Amino acid sequence: EADIYQTPRYLVIGTGKKITLECSQTMGHDKMYWYQQDPGMELHLIHYSYGVNSTEKGDLSSESTVSRIRTEHFPLTLESARPSHTSQYLCASTERMGTEAFFGQGTRLTVV
């Protein structure tokens, strides 16, 4: 069982609201990632971090932001949610490149 947790699992929210998706891991991994996945589609990297105070944007343009103040915590924030943000968001961590990635259960976000 992977020790990486995402909350909430499901979220329905109105347009314009600010939301934060939580991701925590207890494995002490330095590398953490956020992926966005639409149904039946591939995972797209939107943010990653190599350690505390390190954050980078991924290949897919995203209006979200992330922070990495503690090793175990990598929250993703949307300042103003829009219907186009409706998707599944997956958090992952790895010990180092070349090792398996552990994924959280995901947050399914619906913006109405």
Place this chain on the structure above:
Amino acid sequence: SQKIEQNSEALNIQEGKTATLTCNYTNYSPAYLQWYRQDPGRGPVFLLLIRENEKEKRKERLKVTFDTTLKQSLFHITASQPADSATYLCSGAGSYQLTFGKGTKLSVIP
């Protein structure tokens, strides 16, 4: 840009047969490839990793190959069971991230 392609979106096979899934990579040479299983509404779960200097790796009923000449990995499930029905994702390591294919949805018919 680096790309992972899984050409078969869906694969249906009879229970007991061997399922073979294909993964091709373009525009880069990953040092290793990984295969994950994803069930509906859940995050991917790691299955196997194979490095570029390894030709083949096995784990129970699973086997994966890595052909750097063809730029391809094959993923085999022998003696398939209905419980093996899921989407299988191939992933290659780039310079800073794991690049994933779209996945192949495998259905094992009893």
